[in-house]
Amino acid sequence: SRTDLPSFLVTAGNKIANKPISNLRIILAFLLLLICCAITASLLYAGVRSAFTAIGRNPLSRPSIYRGLLQVVLTSVTVFIIGIFGVYLLLRF
Numbered sequence: 157s158r159t160d161l162p163s164f165l166v167t168a169g170n171k172i173a174n175k176p177i178s179n180l181r182i183i184l185a186f187l188l189l190l191i192c193c194a195i196t197a198s199l200l201y202a203g204v205r206s207a208f209t210a211i212g213r214n215p216l217s218r219p220s221i222y223r224g225l226l227q228v229v230l231t232s233v234t235v236f237i238i239g240i241f242g243v244y245l246l247l248r249f
Contacts, residue, residue: 161179165186169181169182173248188242188243189243191239192235192242192243203225207221207222207225207228
């Protein structure tokens with residue numbers, strides 16, 4: 157039944173789909189969102205941590221390290237956007 161899930165999840169799912177959707181699809185979309193956020197957070201954490209460690213070891217290579225950090229951030233944002241798009245597709249269709 158609809159009471160098994162938190163109301164904000166049901167409301168958000170119904171507003172995205174513009175129709176009532178099943179609990180299974182809401183749960184799958186929420187799990188996909190959590191996985192996407194975890195992957196994005198781990199990419200950002202590892203990239204920032206290793207970049208600052210590398211700058212500490214070799215300060216003269218700062219521009220190339222920042223370029224690599226920018227690539228990691230852009231990759232993380234891309235993964236997050238693809239995950240959000242996947243959640244939208246899962247709920248919408």
